[in-house]
């Protein structure tokens with residue numbers, strides 16, 4: 119099987135664009151697509167997508183490499199496999215730029231029917247991270263119809279809505295990852311409860327009064343008012359607007375354990391291969407389902423990089439026929455982070471799994487050090 123799909127053909131893309139214009143005109147009146155005006159995850163063309171995953175590659179110190187630390191790979195329901203991005207992650211035409219643009223525009227319009235929340239334990243321009251709150255990073259934008267939730271690993275990102283889009287220079291060196299999912303409004307009630315357990319460090323938000331009767335915790339987190347008792351852990355089913363199923367694990371700081379071994383692998387009933395930043399906890403075969411640390415990543419095009427240079431946090435089932443889960447989230451396999459809040463979004467989407475499984479060059483068995 120080949121994972122080496124980096125089509126960059128301009129003509130192909132042009133045809134696809136013309137086709138999509140034609141299809142939009144054709145179907146505009148007959149069905150309700152992910153309309154241009156609806157709040158959605160967006161691809162590099164600015165088109166609405168159900169979900170996407172991006173994987174920013176680490177800066178490569180080998181001179182022959184062309185990685186500046188701003189290139190990324192991209193995957194969505196239509197590409198089905200990794201594609202090299204057309205733009206760099208610091209550009210407004212990147213998937214992050216395109217998706218965030220909706221948030222910045224809503225902020226500028228002071229729109230009372232739109233809500234947003236941005237959280238990160240490392241706030242832009244700050245030097246120190248927050249230790250009390252969750253080791254969690256992401257942003258959400260929604261209205262009473264739909265919205266998106268983007269979970270990522272980039273410290274000091276995104277910039278405050280008062281500022282222009284930018285990508286922090288500190289986010290270049292290491293690999294970074296993120297997943298955006300477009301949800302119907304009904305799902306935000308679940309997201310509300312999930313985020314409570316993660317205890318995110320919210321640094322910019324606006325949740326107008328029309329949302330307060332339905333959402334319990336997000337408005338409180340936004341204004342910093344006292345929170346109720348926080349569940350140790352909470353598992354929730356989420357469904358994207360196009361019907362892709364997800365499972366979200368929310369870990370509070372009161373669940374003091376290795377979230378991969380103690381919870382996710384056993385809950386999903388699958389051995390996991392885990393990629394996290396400089397893991398301090400060794401591969402672990404103590405419980406029924408095992409957890410193995412990935413050591414090296416191979417990206418399409420035959421380049422490789424050591425997990426040492428990867429700040430991304432993700433895991434996958436060891437084998438396809440054993441459930442093929444993929445999870446992306448907030449926590450490293452570090453003893454310190456067993457005491458932190460954070461979450462993971464997981465799916466059994468076949469294409470996401472195969473894309474990630476193809477990246478694993480080797481992992482550490484339990485008897486190795």
Ligand SMILES: *[C@@H]1O[C@H](CO)[C@@H](O)[C@H](O)[C@H]1NC(C)=O
Nearest residue numbers: 186188206208209210284285
């Ligand atoms: C993005 O980074 C590249 C490389 O450092 C730089 O040349 C370019 O000007 C940057 N673009 C923006 C929009 O910041």
Ligand SMILES: *[C@@H]1O[C@H](CO)[C@@H](O)[C@H](O)[C@H]1NC(C)=O
Nearest residue numbers: 157227229230231232261262
């Ligand atoms: C405010 O947001 C709503 C829902 O997202 C949208 O329909 C409306 O056009 C927006 N109004 C302005 C002034 O941006």
Ligand SMILES: *[C@@H]1O[C@H](CO)[C@@H](O)[C@H](O)[C@H]1NC(C)=O
Nearest residue numbers: 226227228229230231326327
């Ligand atoms: C939003 O609500 C505030 C406070 O209720 C009000 O002052 C403002 O005019 C409203 N903005 C819009 C665009 O409706």
Ligand SMILES: *[C@@H]1O[C@H](CO)[C@@H](O)[C@H](O)[C@H]1NC(C)=O
Nearest residue numbers: 262263264301302303304305
């Ligand atoms: C989407 O959310 C709206 C508002 O909560 C709800 O009425 C509707 O049933 C939901 N649709 C689906 C398909 O879940």
Ligand SMILES: *[C@@H]1O[C@H](CO)[C@@H](O)[C@H](O)[C@H]1NC(C)=O
Nearest residue numbers: 375376379380402403404405
């Ligand atoms: C594996 O992880 C579990 C759960 O955190 C822990 O109880 C156990 O001691 C670990 N085993 C080893 C060999 O580190």
